Amino acid sequence: xxxxxxxxxxxxxxxxxxxxxxxxxxxxxxxxxxxxxxxxxxxxxxxxxxxxxxxxxxxxxxxxxxxxxxxxxxxxxxxxxxxxxxxxxxxxxxxxxxxxxxxxxxxxxxxxxxxxxxxxxxxxxxxxxxxxxxxxxxxxxxxxxxxxxxxxxxxxxxxxxxxxxxxxxxxxxxxxxxxxxxxxxxxxxxxxxxxxxxxxxxxxxxxxxxxxxxxxxxxxxxxxxxxxxxxxxxxxxxxxxxxxxxxxxxxxxxxxxxxxxxxxxxxxxxxxxxxxxxxxxxxxxxxxxxxxxxxxxxxx
Amino acid sequence: xxxxxxxxxxxxxxxxxxxxxxxxxxxxxxxxxxxxxxxxxxxxxxxxxxxxxxxxxxxxxxxxxxxxxxxxxxxxxxxxxxxxxxxxxxxxxxxxxxxxxxxxxxxxxxxxxxxxxxxxxxxxxxxxxxxxxxxxxxxxxxxxxxxxxxxxxxxxxxxxxxxxxxxxxxxxxxxxxxxxxxxxxxxxxxxxxxxxxxxxxxxxxxxxxxxxxxxxxxxxxxxxxxxxxxxxxxxxxxxxxxxxxxxxxxxxxxxxxxxxxxxxxxxxxxxxxxxxxxxxxxxxxxxxxxxxxxxxxxxx
Numbered sequence: 001x002x003x004x005x006x007x008x009x010x011x012x013x014x015x016x017x018x019x020x021x022x023x024x025x026x027x028x029x030x031x032x033x034x035x036x037x038x039x040x041x042x043x044x045x046x047x048x049x050x051x052x053x054x055x056x057x058x059x060x061x062x063x064x065x066x067x068x069x070x071x072x073x074x075x076x077x078x079x080x081x082x083x084x085x086x087x088x089x090x091x092x093x094x095x096x097x098x099x100x101x102x103x104x105x106x107x108x109x110x111x112x113x114x115x116x117x118x119x120x121x122x123x124x125x126x127x128x129x130x131x132x133x134x135x136x137x138x139x140x141x142x143x144x145x146x147x148x149x150x151x152x153x154x155x156x157x158x159x160x161x162x163x164x165x166x167x168x169x170x171x172x173x174x175x176x177x178x179x180x181x182x183x184x185x186x187x188x189x190x191x192x193x194x195x196x197x198x199x200x201x202x203x204x205x206x207x208x209x210x211x212x213x214x215x216x217x218x219x220x221x222x223x224x225x226x227x228x229x230x231x232x233x234x235x236x237x238x239x240x241x242x243x244x245x246x247x248x249x250x251x252x253x254x255x256x257x258x259x260x261x262x263x264x265x266x267x268x269x270x271x272x273x274x275x276x277x278x279x280x281x282x283x284x285x286x287x288x289x290x291x292x293x294x295x296x297x298x299x300x
Numbered sequence: 301x302x303x304x305x306x307x308x309x310x311x312x313x314x315x316x317x318x319x320x321x322x323x324x325x326x327x328x329x330x331x332x333x334x335x336x337x338x339x340x341x342x343x344x345x346x347x348x349x350x351x352x353x354x355x356x357x358x359x360x361x362x363x364x365x366x367x368x369x370x371x372x373x374x375x376x377x378x379x380x381x382x383x384x385x386x387x388x389x390x391x392x393x394x395x396x397x398x399x400x401x402x403x404x405x406x407x408x409x410x411x412x413x414x415x416x417x418x419x420x421x422x423x424x425x426x427x428x429x430x431x432x433x434x435x436x437x438x439x440x441x442x443x444x445x446x447x448x449x450x451x452x453x454x455x456x457x458x459x460x461x462x463x464x465x466x467x468x469x470x471x472x473x474x475x476x477x478x479x480x481x482x483x484x485x486x487x488x489x490x491x492x493x494x495x496x497x498x499x500x501x502x503x504x505x506x507x508x509x510x511x512x513x514x515x516x517x518x519x520x521x522x523x524x525x526x527x528x529x530x531x532x533x534x535x536x537x538x539x540x541x542x543x544x545x546x547x548x549x550x551x552x553x554x555x556x557x558x559x560x561x562x563x564x565x566x567x568x569x570x571x572x573x574x575x576x577x578x579x580x581x582x583x584x585x586x587x588x589x590x591x592x593x594x595x596x597x598x599x600x
Contacts, residue, residue, distance in 0.1 A: 004592070004593065004596065006592060034596050034598070036595055052592050052595065052596055053596075096592050097593065181592075188584075241577075241581065242580070242581070260582070261582040261583070261584050262581045262582050262583050262584065263583065263585070264583055264586055264590060266590065267591075267592050267595075268590060268591065268592065269591075269592050269593065270570055270592070270593045270594075273573065273578075273591070274570075274573050276576070276581060277574075277577045277580075278573075280542070280545075280576060280577075280580040281541065281542070281545050281562045282559070282560070282562050283561070283562050283564055284488075284561050284562065284563055285563070286564055290564060290566065290567055290568060291567075291568065291569070291570050292304070292306060292336075292352050292396050292481075292567050292568065292570070293304065293397065293569065293570045293593065293594075293597060294570075294593075295334055295336055295352065295567075296334050296352055296597060297593060297596060297597070298334070
């Protein structure tokens with residue numbers, strides 16, 4: 001089966017269009033990578049790139065783009081609203097198909113090692129790739145930002161996972177890691193009572209005793225006169241979309257409220273929907289190899 | 301969006317492995333085509349090849365394989381159990397994604413025209429590509445087979461759609477066309493009473509007053525002590541899988557019989573399952589572009 005991951009690197013350049021184009025060029029040129037989107041925010045002074053591809057092609061293109069960014073961006077002159085600590089601020093890899101989390105973590109390590117050696121860049125591993133619980137959360141690593149990092153990096157507990165224990169003079173430090181893709185899934189309720197939507201969200205989400213890989217809040221859709229349980233499914237392979245859908249439905253019943261539809265926001269892996277179809281049709285022994293398009297993807 | 305079709309050409313050679321390998325070689329060599337399967341049956345003396353790919357790549361590889369088959373196979377020496385009228389007996393194209401039926405018909409015409417010119421081969425168009433109702437059905441065209449065709453081809457109503465109105469001396473004549481992919485979908489019933497399965501099948505299928513693009517029969521699964529409504533969905537874009545599933549369920553209710561699962565047999569397009577997930581989750585405004593893998597397929 002073809003191995004596909006998504007990668008969403010964040011670079012600290014959101015204003016200079018020439019530099020932005022140079023940084024994304026490798027994602028356009030290298031075969032086996034499909035550039036899905038890149039958007040620069042001037043106020044954040046930050047570039048967010050979304051792409052998918054095979055492990056090898058992603059690795060090659062990310063390393064090239066990192067080198068270009070390290071070359072072009074001077075963090076001493078960088079200002080923007082978004083917290084940041086390096087020219088290549090953060091690089092998450094997420095498995096899409098045929099890739100285990102362990103393999104995504106391995107890829108993050110390979111990229112971190114090569115980048116640290118080539119660019120003399122200090123690099124931290126985060127989320128599933130984190131080497132200690134304190135490094136799991138990006139915000140914890142990044143606290144202090146570029147300006148405070150010259151000191152922080154010298155504390156033993158903040159020794160980088162790869163590269164020198166001192167800040168790169170212009171590119172700062174980077175964070176690389178692996179995590180599951182988020183699936184943004186909203187379920188609409190036939191009520192304008194936000195309190196009901198919030199009550200349901202509380203029961204469905206992990207923190208309220210609900211589903212392990214589900215975050216949820218109630219949202220008011222004023223224009224339509226309805227409310228919504230807005231969910232982030234943080235691991236669709238373990239907590240499936242149909243589980244959160246059915247759970248919203250049976251929680252809504254106690255309020256006499258109907259579920260009247262749903263929304264899928266942004267990108268998601270095909271498997272998240274195959275799982276839904278399999279559940280509702282009760283399909284026995286289904287294999288992804290039966291999907292014609294999956295066979296084509298083996299070629300990549 | 302990438303255009304993908306499936307093509308399942310049938311060649312009249314099921315015994316000589318050297319020849320078989322030569323015929324399938326273009327499907328292995330030409331990029332943009334993924335050879336999914338090829339199987340030769342000695343008794344039928346027939347080779348069935350399954351592949352998917354872009355229109356251009358399919359056209360190129362099918363024409364090359366046809367030329368090789370026309371070169372290698374002498375129908376005067378061919379014997380086998382399966383009815384046949386030519387070296388390249390039949391070539392159906394089926395839309396998988398981003399392709400309309402009109403475009404599949406156009407592709408069938410292009411291949412038929414080029415093949416008839418290059419190989420001096422008489423060619424008939426069938427199914428959706430048929431030019432008259434009498435030519436829709438493959439069995440009607442093929443009746444008489446190679447041995448009877450020297451006469452049949454001279455009747456005005458059996459003038460080929462492309463190529464000369466006489467049989468190719470060694471390769472006979474070919475049938476090329478376009479049709480929807482079949483999705484084989486079986487729904488299991490918690491009863492061993494075949495009569496009930498047959499009654500339900502009768503109500504669900506088109507010929508019994510049921511769904512327009514659904515064929516169905518009852519089947520006894522002796523080993524499991526259950527029965528099954530075995531269906532062929534002849535156009536999943538118009539009659540969706542969830543429709544036939546729900547219909548089996550509500551017909552089964554009158555017998556107090558439960559639906560206890562289902563089976564998807566063989567290959568199917570991803571969209572057939574996306575439609576199911578969309579229905580059961582009630583997803584609003586969903587676009588195939590949101591599926592990560594779909595974006596990768598655009599590259600092909």
